[in-house]
Each structure stands twice: as structure tokens, then as C-alpha cells.
Amino acid sequence: MRLPxxxxxxxxxxxxxxxxxxxxxxxxxxxxxxxxxxxxFFYIATERPVYLWMPREGDPLLVIPRLDEEYxxxxxxxxxxxxxxxxxxxxxxxxxxxxxLAGRAPKQIGVSAGLSIGAxxxxxxxxxxxxxxxxxxxxxxxxxxxxxxIPFHEAAARICDEMLGAGRELIADALRRxxxxxxxxxxxxxxxxFGTDRxxxxxxxxxxxxxxxxxxVYAGPNSALPHGLPTRRRIRPGDTLILSLGxxxxxxxxxxxxxxxxxxxxxxxxRYYEADQEAQEVGTxxxxxxxxxxxxxKTCLDVLRGHGLGDYIRHRQGHGIGLQNHEAPWVEDGxxxxxxxxxxxxxEPGVYVPGHAGYRISDTVLVEETGPRRLTGYPxxxxxxxxxxxx
Numbered sequence: 001m002r003l004p005x006x007x008x009x010x011x012x013x014x015x016x017x018x019x020x021x022x023x024x025x026x027x028x029x030x031x032x033x034x035x036x037x038x039x040x041f042f043y044i045a046t047e048r049p050v051y052l053w054m055p056r057e058g059d060p061l062l063v064i065p066r067l068d069e070e071y072x073x074x075x076x077x078x079x080x081x082x083x084x085x086x087x088x089x090x091x092x093x094x095x096x097x098x099x100x101l102a103g104r105a106p107k108q109i110g111v112s113a114g115l116s117i118g119a120x121x122x123x124x125x126x127x128x129x130x131x132x133x134x135x136x137x138x139x140x141x142x143x144x145x146x147x148x149x150i151p152f153h154e155a156a157a158r159i160c161d162e163m164l165g166a167g168r169e170l171i172a173d174a175l176r177r178x179x180x181x182x183x184x185x186x187x188x189x190x191x192x193x194f195g196t197d198r199x200x201x202x203x204x205x206x207x208x209x210x211x212x213x214x215x216x217v218y219a220g221p222n223s224a225l226p227h228g229l230p231t232r233r234r235i236r237p238g239d240t241l242i243l244s245l246g247x248x249x250x251x252x253x254x255x256x257x258x259x260x261x262x263x264x265x266x267x268x269x270x271r272y273y274e275a276d277q278e279a280q281e282v283g284t285x286x287x288x289x290x291x292x293x294x295x296x297x298k299t300c301l302d303v304l305r306g307h308g309l310g311d312y313i314r315h316r317q318g319h320g321i322g323l324q325n326h327e328a329p330w331v332e333d334g335x336x337x338x339x340x341x342x343x344x345x346x347x348e349p350g351v352y353v354p355g356h357a358g359y360r361i362s363d364t365v366l367v368e369e370t371g372p373r374r375l376t377g378y379p380x381x382x383x384x385x386x387x388x389x390x391x
Contacts, residue, residue, distance in 0.1 A: 002040055002076050002205075003250070007148045011038060011141065012054065018137040019056040025106035026055040027137055028123070030115055032209035033323040034138050035062075036251055041077045042207035043068060048086075049093040049119065052079070053101065063097045075207065094119075098126035110135035142322055143329060144342030149322075150366065152252035153344060157364055157375035159198045160247040160256035163213065164378045166194040167243045168260060171235055171387050181262075184230040187243070188217040195247045209251045209323060216244040219262075223358035226314050226350060237263045237389055240273075240357035246325050253325040255346050256376040257362035263389045265382065268356070272309070273382045276351045276359040279303035280380065283317050284347040287365050287372040293335040300331075300349050312353050318346035321364055343367045344375075 015038070019027060029035045029052035036042050039052055039062060051063040059080055064072060066083040084096040111120075111132050124132060145153070170190050174181050182190070195213030199206050206212065217230045219241040235241060244257040259276070261269055283300025300317040304310065316332035321344045329337035331345055339345075348362030363374045379385065 003148050005078065007146060008038070008040060010146070012060070014141055015054060015137060016056050018141065019110060022110065022133075022135055022137060024056065024108045024110040024133060024135060024137070026053060027110040027135065028053055028132075029112070029138065030119060031112060033142075033251070033327075034112060036207075036209055037142060037323055038138070039077060039079045041072055041075060041079070042209055042251060043071070044209075046087075051093060051097050053097065055104065055106065058104070061097075061100055063093055063100065065093075075205070092122065092126070094122040094126035097123075098128075101127065101130075106130050108133055110137055112138065139328060142327065143320070143337075144340055145322060145344050145366075146342075149252055152250040153254055153321075153364070153366070154375055155202075156247045156249040156252055156254040157256065157377070159195055159202075159213075159249070160245055160254050160364075161376055161378045162198065163191045163195045163215070163245045163247060164243055164256055164258055167191040167215075167217070167245070168385075168387060171241075171260075171262065175262075175387065175389055181235040181237075183232050183234050184217045184219060184222065185232055187235070188215045188230040191215045191217070191243065191245055195245070199247075199249065203249070207250060208248055210248075210325070211246075212248060214246045214325070216242070218242055218244075218358070220357060221355055223259075224352045224354050224356060226352055226358065226360070235262060238266075240269055240359065241387075242358055242360055244360065244362070248325070251323050253321050253323070254364040254375055255321065255325065255348065255362050256364065256378055257348060257360055258378055258380070258385055259359045259361060260385045260387050261382070262387045265386060270382060271307075272312075272351050272353065272357070272359045275304060275307040275309055276349060277361055277380055277382070278307075279349040280347055280361045280363070283349055284363060284365055284372055284374065287331075287339060287345055287347065287367055289339050289341050289367055289369065291339050293329050293331045293337045293339065294333050296339070297331045297333055300347070304349060304351060309351050312351045314350060314352045318348050318362075318365075320344065321346055339367050341367055341369050
């Protein structure tokens with residue numbers, strides 16, 4: 001799962017240019033996604049801090065807990081590493097970093113906007129004489145995926161599509177056998193386990209920053225809650241069912257979400273489904289280089305408004321995807337980022353009718369020179385997503 005050293009060399013060279021433009025002596029990465037992007041070291045965030053110092057000139061430095069030293073070596077991390085013993089520690093992670101940088105005297109240090117107040121204060125004390133400056137230097141580098149990253153997203157897309165198939169088959173099998181239909185939480189556990197097993201079957205060393213596979217499953221009236229969590233409610237004939245799934249290979253995420261109908265759809269279900277499918281298609285095709293996120297979002301959601309469903313819109317069309325399953329840019333009215341080749345986005349408009357159900361179709365879409373390309377390919381039409389009852 002490790003990217004080639006040439007990838008990290010290119011990233012660091014581009015970061016150095018970005019820091020030079022901003023008048024910064026270096027960047028201090030403090031989040032799992034930024035650390036992984038810049039160094040190839042993957043870790044799970046705990047109370048123990050990890051800091052990656054990326055100077056504008058010179059070699060990077062990674063500060064990690066001592067218990068992670070062997071794990072970093074196992075991952076093939078080549079960055080110079082220093083460690084501290086424990087948290088909170090007699091010598092803290094921040095003091096360890098300060099001691100390591102004592103002879104380098106950086107004056108202006110860039111940090112991400114997500115740095116906590118507590119970490120900011122601890123770093124400021126340990127790096128006396130340095131000023132911490134919020135910068136978007138790394139965030140902007142991550143907006144456009146590098147060519148080496150795309151195959152990992154493509155691999156995750158294939159697994160995510162297979163997870164949808166596994167969830168559908170669990171319900172279809174129960175219908176064939178005439179047994180109780182599974183609960184929402186049972187389906188979620190099944191598809192997450194399926195995706196995780198696929199990852200470990202395909203790769204020798206599995207790494208991630210947050211999770212390998214995830215699933216939100218909701219049916220019937222529960223599916224009208226866009227971010228509702230799976231419950232113990234059993235699926236029923238006639239239900240509208242949303243499988244909202246994600247997977248990551250080398251922590252390169254994708255989303256693949258589909259709406260299913262258990263049994264013959266009613267006219268009402270057909271109306272909502274087909275309106276959402278049309279919006280998703282129009283919105284996906286609008287994801288072209290040169291257009292702004294705001295323009296694409298309006299184009300997509302105007303389809304639903306045109307069907308008289310404006311009151312049932314609960315969220316934007318989509319968001320960026322990368323080392324995190326939600327990251328910039330945001331396909332929403334308030335984001336005027338211009339789309340460029342290499343950006344990876346979700347296209348997931350939804351219709352949510354209180355007391356009835358929700359409908360959402362989501363693909364992970366790569367913006368290319370020639371237009372948008374879906375990485376996820378599970379069927380989107382209603383006929384393909386009817387889980388038929390056995391009569």
C-alpha cells in the first residue's frame with residue numbers, strides 16, 4: 001500500500017514552493033491525514049501527539065511515541081524520526097520537537113486550521129521564538145489528487161461497489177429462504193465486515209487514518225434522516241432502503257451509496273427515486289473543470305426543485321474525498337472553488353420525505369481534462385435496485 005518515494009519527493013518539492021510563496025520557514029503537520037500525505041506514516045489518533053516538521057529547506061523530522069517506532073519502520077517510513085516515551089510524559093511530545101528544532105531556528109511555522117487551542121498553546125511554549133501561522137499550503141496540495149493516488153481510489157471503489165452487492169444479497173437471501181429480514185444494524189455489520197475482509201485478503205500491510213470500511217444503513221421512515229445511525233429496526237417488504245457505504249485503500253477513500261426498494265415500488269417511490277437519479281446524473285455531468293463548486297451544486301439541486309421537491313432537500317450535492325472521506329472542496333453554494341482535473345468529489349443529492357423515506361444515490365467522481373469519470377459503478381437505475389420478493 002505504500003506509494004513510491006518519488007511521490008513524497010514531488011509532494012515535498014511542491015510544498016516547499018508553496019511555503020516560499022507564503023513566507024513560511026516550514027509546515028508542522030499535526031493530523032493523521034496530513035502526516036500520511038507528506039510522509040507515508042499512518043497512525044490512529046489518540047491522546048499521544050504525532051508531529052511532522054516539513055522545513056522549506058532541509059530534511060523533514062517526525063516526532064512519534066516510542067511505542068510506534070517499530071510500526072513506522074514496518075511501514076517503510078524513511079523520514080528521520082525522534083520519539084518521546086509516553087503521554088503526558090516527563091518530557092512531552094512538544095518539548096521533544098522543540099529540542100530537535102533548537103538549532104534550526106524556524107521563525108514562521110505554518111500549521112493547519114484544525115489545530116486545537118490546547119496543542120497551539122503547548123507548541124507555542126515549546127517553540128519559543130517561533131510564530132505559528134495558519135496556512136492552507138497543504139490543504140491546497142491535497143485538492144488535486146496525484147496520479148499515484150488514483151489507483152488506490154479505484155481499488156477502494158471496486159470494494160465499495162462489492163459491499164453494496166453484499167448488503168443487497170443479505171436481504172435477497174432472506175427473502176428467498178422466507179426467513180426474517182435482517183435489521184439495519186445487522187446489514188451495517190455485514191457490509192463493514194465484508195469490506196474489511198476484502199481489504200485484508202488483497203493487501204499484506206493494511207494502513208488507514210480513520211477506518212477501512214464504513215456503512216450507514218437505514219430503511220423506511222428512518223431513511224428520511226440523512227445522517228441517522230443504523231437501528232435495530234428490521235427491513236420490511238415495501239421499504240425504501242439506503243446503503244451509504246465507504247471504503248479506503250491506503251486511506252484513499254471513496255463513497256458508493258444506493259437506494260433500494262424491497263418489493264414492487266409504489267408510484268410515490270418511483271417518483272422520488274427517478275427525480276433523485278436525474279439530479280444525480282445532471283449533477284455528475286456538471287462536475288467539469290472550470291466550473292465552480294457553487295455552480296455545480298445549483299445545477300444539480302435545481303433538478304429536484306424543478307420536480308417540486310425543494311422542501312425535501314437537506315444537504316449539498318457533495319464534497320471532496322481523499323485521505324479523509326470528507327474534505328475540501330465542498331460542492332455547495334458557499335464554495336466558489338473552481339474545479340480542476342485531479343479533484344475527487346462525491347455526487348450525492350438526496351430527497352428526504354419525513355415520515356416516508358429518503359432517496360440518495362452517490363458516486364465518487366474524478367474530474368478529468370475530458371470531463372467527469374465515475375470511479376464507482378454500481379447500477380443506478382430503479383429496475384436494478386429493486387430487491388424482489390419471492391412469491
